[in-house]
Amino acid sequence: MTPEPEPELREALLAAVPSLRAFAISLSGQVDRADDLVQDTLLRALANLHRFEPGTNLNAWLFTILRNLFHSEYRKRRREVEDPDGSYAGRLKVQPEQGSHLDFEDFRSALAQLPSDQREALLLVGASGFSYEEAAQICGCAVGTIKSRVNRARFRLASLLNVEDIEDLGPDSMTRAALQG
Amino acid sequence: MQQPALLLENQYMDIAKVGHPSEGWGGKGTKMTVDKGNKLARTTLEASVNDKLATDPKLDSGSQKRIGDQLRAMYDELMQQPVPDRFKELLDQLDKKNGSKEGSQ
Numbered sequence: 001m002t003p004e005p006e007p008e009l010r011e012a013l014l015a016a017v018p019s020l021r022a023f024a025i026s027l028s029g030q031v032d033r034a035d036d037l038v039q040d041t042l043l044r045a046l047a048n049l050h051r052f053e054p055g056t057n058l059n060a061w062l063f064t065i066l067r068n069l070f071h072s073e074y075r076k077r078r079r080e081v082e083d084p085d086g087s088y089a090g091r092l093k094v095q096p097e098q099g100s101h102l103d104f105e106d107f108r109s110a111l112a113q114l115p116s117d118q119r120e121a122l123l124l125v126g127a128s129g130f131s132y133e134e135a136a137q138i139c140g141c142a143v144g145t146i147k148s149r150v151n152r153a154r155f156r157l158a159s160l161l162n163v164e165d166i167e168d169l170g171p172d173s174m175t176r177a178a179l180q181g
Numbered sequence: 182m183q184q185p186a187l188l189l190e191n192q193y194m195d196i197a198k199v200g201h202p203s204e205g206w207g208g209k210g211t212k213m214t215v216d217k218g219n220k221l222a223r224t225t226l227e228a229s230v231n232d233k234l235a236t237d238p239k240l241d242s243g244s245q246k247r248i249g250d251q252l253r254a255m256y257d258e259l260m261q262q263p264v265p266d267r268f269k270e271l272l273d274q275l276d277k278k279n280g281s282k283e284g285s286q
Contacts, residue, residue, distance in 0.1 A: 010272050017268050022259035035265060042271060104255045111252075126249055127256035151240070158244045161251075 009049075013042060016062050019128060023063060026123050027070055029112060037073070041066040060130065064138045067120065110160040114153050121149035122157075 020041060024034035044065050045052070052061055111119060117139075124135040125146065132150075136143040240248075 014264070014269065014272055017264050018260045018262070021262070021264075022256050025259055026256065035267070039267065039271060042268065104251070104258065107251045107255055111255075122252065123256075126252050154245055154248050155240050157248050157252075158240055161248070162244070 012058055013045065013062075016059055017042075019059065020062055020066055023123055023128055024066060024070070026111070026127070027067075027116075027120060037066055037069055040069050044069070057134065059128075060134050060138055063124070063128065063130070067138055106161060107157075110157050113160060114156055118149045118153035118156065121146050122153035125150050126154075 017038060020038045021034055024037045024041075025031055028034050028037065041062055045062055048065075052058070111122075114122070120139065121135060124130045124138060125132060130138065132143050132146050135150075136146045139146065
């Protein structure tokens with residue numbers, strides 16, 4: 001039995017769309033694909049409403065669904081067409097089509113170079129406003145793993161984004177070498 | 182406390198655990214369980230032989246803030262994009278259909 005989506009719930013789902021989209025776009029690097037992911041997430045959530053415990057974190061539940069859809073779809077696609085992470089950076093530069101500032105281009109391309117598990121951990125904790133514990137639940141891993149991934153993601157981003165600054169500073173080339181391992 | 186909300190995840194757990202599509206972490210990170218969480222430091226040291234950035238580096242707070250600010254600025258921009266009509270329509274449709282039809286999948 002699927003309970004009726006009550007008006008408040010519909011509003012809550014609708015209210016979650018912007019953050020789901022932002023996560024999906026940042027995760028996949030494609031607006032179209034992100035919107036498909038969000039739509040599938042909403043459909044799946046509605047079909048599984050009876051599994052949702054009212055009073056618990058609806059957003060965390062929705063993010064869990066979206067993330068799992070993203071990963072299962074990724075694996076499927078990967079079997080069909082070899083799609084190495086390198087192409088992600090290329091796609092990111094083209095999107096989003098609306099309201100994009102060039103300022104973020106460097107950041108986006110640096111983000112695209114992160115391993116996807118680090119990227120998603122950073123997005124959940126650093127941008128979507130989830131606690132480490134919530135992010136761990138969403139990703140189905142230990143809190144310590146999330147912390148570690150977020151740390152690495154930040155560190156890697158810092159080194160990717162600061163490479164030129166560090167070069168300008170000259171004496172820090174050893175630090176840079178250390179950063180790049 | 183929040184376990185019920187996570188029931189749905191269980192059927193997809195394998196997906197989350199088995200294949201991480203990233204080039205970064207190998208098995209070590211993904212196999213880790215909650216119990217082992219606080220052994221993380223040791224694990225990453227062991228992993229450092231193979232991983233490029235295995236030891237958890239500490240970022241100074243200034244850099245961390247800059248990264249965080251840029252991330253949120255980029256994200257906020259995405260959040261402020263108008264919600265495509267397809268989602269409103271989807272939820273409206275389901276609301277109407279709901280009397281006669283269960284769920285959608």
